[in-house]
Amino acid sequence: MENNGLNKVDLIFEKIDTKEVLIKAFKMSNAEIIQHMLDSGLKGRGGAGFPTGLKWKYTAAEPSPEKYIVCNADEGEPGTFKDREILDRVSNKVHGGMAIAGKAIGARSGIVYLRGEYRYLLPKLMIELDSFHKMIHEIGYDFNIEYRMGSGAYICGEESALFESIEGKRGEPRNKPPYPTVSGVFEKPTSINNVETLVTAVMIIFHGSKNFTQYGTKDSRGSKVFSVSGDTPTPGIFELELGMTVQHFVNEFGDGDTKAVQVGGASGFCVPRKKFAETIIGFEGVPTGGSMKLFNSSRSMYNVLHNYLDFFAEESCGQCTPCRVGCQQLLKGVEKVKKGESKSTYLTELMKLADTMKIAAKCGLGQSVGNAFKSIVSNFKEEIIY
Amino acid sequence: MYQVGNLVKELSDKHGHTRENLIPILQDIVHKYNYLTDEAMVEVAKELDISAAEVYGTASFYTFLDTQERGKYVIRICKTITCSMKGKSDIIHTLEDILKIKVGETTADKQFSLIETNCIGWCHKAPAILINDMPYTELTPEKVSEIIKDYMKK
């Protein structure tokens, strides 16, 4: 079910007294906090959309005395820049969300994994973290957060690759199971949550889960922050209620000549003009971690696809066959077809390859390369060939 | 080429001598010198009691942990879709003209390196670059010329 249209919301950047929310949360039992999350229907805001309440519940159920809450601030999806903005403007709420999550799952330590591209934020964040630690101390609670920096590797946004990176290794995704809730960073039970998810959790505690469920749809509760870029007169960060159609979105942000919207970044889906009205932005339609790129009719979708494939061929960790070789094949394949060196029917083989990557790659990266590939090729086939 | 001296020892003492401190140590070296020499990697391996090949293997996974010589100012130009759409090529041409180097190269005086990089998270203010840690956004050829000229005076 879609919403009535595009509705702007102000939760993530809303000015609140984080200390007050923390005091409220620390008075709750762990189970109560988790219940709030379950009731809210909050799903992870990084893009994968796993229910936050369940993640916390599973991690809480692990008997280990040592657990971790990890904040995934390795925002690398092309077209996504919301987490940087959130950390820049309301880091206090991010840190607060980690403390609440820590309380819920029984973790005393939190790690923020911040992408290397955002290192310039670090001095400011360190000052803010310092005052956060003081505040937590004042409340009489024991929780410590440290920052670990990325160094330029998209794949480290994948949770288990991120753990490997924190452990000082190459950011190569692990085999699952075991899942992070059982064995995460340093092989301890870990809840890993996106920056925005943690802030949303704070707001759910602040306003109550009922307030949250009034926004969005059955499958996509609440609102989320969108990163809008491309051919738009108003690029930037916007918090919108979930459940609108791409048409609603284009009506607001398009330049009057929008031919396609890439929802969810390079690993997401390309929605062509003819499907704007029927496509809901959310878990019932096209899910997104917030990346919304608009392309107008002056743009070549071949160039868009080529840019994405080039990105994946470089940013794949390289360990598994379908992803490492598959990305190179898709890239070289579209180049050859474009140049007329391969038959246009070769695209059919590449579509099948994209299907194999979706089911046989080791992690979410390789599994999602096919999203952009298939949606662009099937909707803009002529642009790829000629 | 810089001499690593006591830096690795100091950094390992500061961060700790275990594997999970590898990346922070490498990052601190790069922060200071912009790239990792073989000597630095061998020293790190020794301090953490891991093999030098593993240090190299780990460093080479991360784009920002350069293992080839870089200048004092590393200019990273975002090449991902929005920046490409919004004039990345003009920015590169401008930089190449000013610095008299091509993408991937370092100036003879070891002041600047020019490299392309994947999305740096400034798509709404494209095109964007990083000079070391600092982002510069909504660039035009004129604007980027001014920025580089300021750096040249530093």
Add this chain to the structure above:
Amino acid sequence: MINLLINDQKVSVEPGTTVLAAAKKLKINIPTLCNHDDLCVAGNCRVCVVEQKGARTLVASCATPAAEGMEIHTNTLKVRNARKHIVELLLTEHRSDCTKCYKNQNCELQSLANEFAFGDTIFLDLVEDHKYNIDRSSPSFTKDDSKCIRCQRCVRTCSELQHVSAIAVANKGAHQKISSFHDKPMSHVVCTNCGQCVNRCPTGALVEKTYIDQVWDAIYDPEKHVVVQTAPAVRVALGEDLGYDPGQRVTGKMVNALKQLGFNSVLDTDFSADLTIMEEGTELLVRLKKALVDGNKKISLPMFTSCSPGWIKFIEHKYPEFLPNLSSCKSPQQMFGALAKTYYAKKRNIDPSKIVSVSIMPCTAKKFEADRPEMRASGFKDVDYVLTTRELAVMIKQAGIDFRNLDEANYDSIMGESTGAAVIFGATGGVMEAALRTAYEIVTGREVPFGNLNITPVRGMEGVKEATVKIEGCVEAWKFLEGAELKVAIAHGLVNANKIMKLVQAGKANYHFIEIMACPGGCIGGGGQPIPTNMQIRKNRMKAIYSEDEHMVLRKSHLNPDVIAIYKEFLDAPNSHKSHELLHTNYVERENY
């Protein structure tokens, strides 16, 4: 027990069992590539994907634990299509010059291609896009990146089994590769040349450097007198490459085959293994005397064995401060080589410059060892060519020899005599056992106090073994050892060697004598042995070694008649001046990267 269904058949397995292992239990074969019994699970090649009911994607059976109620299908259309794609993809990155490849017909990728990817190629060739490097710098092996399929078996081997990590995974994405430290030549890095990676490489990316043609040339050269020595571990493994099951002793057939190949004299490394015991045992006793009686603090104890060239290079790179602890004895191969061009030449009245000395070894590091500048005591290169067990099998096939129906033959003389003590050099603990059999008898005049001479505490596959031998009833010359407890330790696989070295470094190891072999299981599990090698195969070969020992008439090194003769005629006595000149050496410190 966990119950699951695989291809609609019920199976019950222990918790922690993988789907792959559970399928094996049902005799359902799932193809694999990155998986190896000796190594941790990687789950990266994806060849072993299977369909799990209810799962969004296929799952890697090697990395997925069996779960209660799980329903698996291993051969659905979806699975077959994915596998075909995966094999096709691997082939596009792989330089498929199969007919010219050393691993032709012994290549796991080739077998999979044969099963899944015959006929028209689907995808584009990527080999030309990669600037692949072929590293021929090591005398032991070649690393050809154009054949590499990134399964990382070699990387896991070098790290998990050997604690060396001379190679690691470098770069990412399309540029990901297996690399030494900053792409330096393999000859310039910490690599021990042990060849364990070669033994586990599923393709031709890592292969021993072969000297077969050079050996043929020597054999056919009428001017040359070609002698060949065979290491103890070869005779219990060679059969595997010639159609026998693991663990079959083929000593007599092997000797006959070597004669048929045209070697002028077929001799035995066992001879110089016995000689090693005389030299090394004496060295140990002398060190003990100097340390215990003379109170000489400069004497380095514990003393380490020096037979394994992989271990030697390991300590040169990683623990150079302990080089003085190494026995100064050369390895049996090099002792043999030095004597072949001196003692043997003299006795047989052959110009040593006309002798070509070949050795058949279970080892790739021996190729490096033979090339060391230290190994020219005879005035010539002491060992000219080293062939692996595998290369010998190739020669036997090339010569059209019907190995199975060959009669057994005996080694030639001189330097062809052997004892059971020398044979067991091929298994971990064997050098120690042989040394104890002789040293104990020298000191006490009696046999070691173990049933039938079998010193069982030093045998077996445990990574680090230790034993204490109480010395009682010493003969006059060794009275100072009366009542002493000789503490010994044994490690095999460099990961275990490293454990012992850490203890030694920390001063926590009060051993007198430590045997170390670079390869898991000792030489029977050497890098030059038939492929595959895994725990069960090593066990079978080990059993064969001890059975060979039991079947020998002589089982103590000091009783080897050729050894007795050489001391009488040529060397005078163990550790004599002449021995030192020919049979002993020292080693060098190397960089640790």
